[in-house]
């Protein structure tokens with residue numbers, strides 16, 4: 272069952288704040304265009320993914336694909352610190368400004384290829400990737416803490432499996448599919464599919 276605090280927060284957060292266009296559709300449970308060929312996920316999926324991550328007030332979180340910053344806010348609210356990486360400068364700038372205005376001061380932003388992780392701050396208790404790839408980037412597996420959890424959509428361009436990847440106390444990796452999703456692609460610095 273989803274934690275009541277998470278549901279309350281979800282209900283209180285207006286998705287319009289994260290949209291420059293398509294604001295009229297903000298309250299609908301559908302993904303929306305945020306420009307630059309990118310999308311904000313449908314709210315119910317953001318809620319579900321946040322819930323599965325099982326955040327605590329001690330969690331150090333790495334997010335790949337800041338986008339609008341909508342998912343970032345859920346992470347910031349329920350964890351200790353969020354390190355978020357976005358490769359499109361305009362989205363990175365806007366999300367940073369938005370979250371600063373909203374008063375989230377436990378978020379660090381980076382412009383670049385998040386598939387490489389953020390070495391200086393590793394390991395991370397939780398990693399969430401909101402763009403899809405053919406395989407799990409090895410840097411992210413390495414930067415996942417023991418007893419850590421990672422959510423990442425893996426598969427072809429049309430459809431992917433949302434994988435919950437866990438690393439146990441011995442460093443052993445386990446993965447489980449939570450079902451099918453469709454995310455935009457994870458791209459490297461040159462814009463190549465990963």
Ligand code: SAH
Nearest residue numbers: 336338339341342357358384385401457458
């Ligand atoms: N979580 C976002 C959804 C953003 S869509 C939200 O709530 O709005 C996915 C984002 O991943 C896009 O903004 C895209 O530019 C970004 N992205 C794709 N490949 C990336 C990479 N290698 N590193 C960082 N960000 C990446």
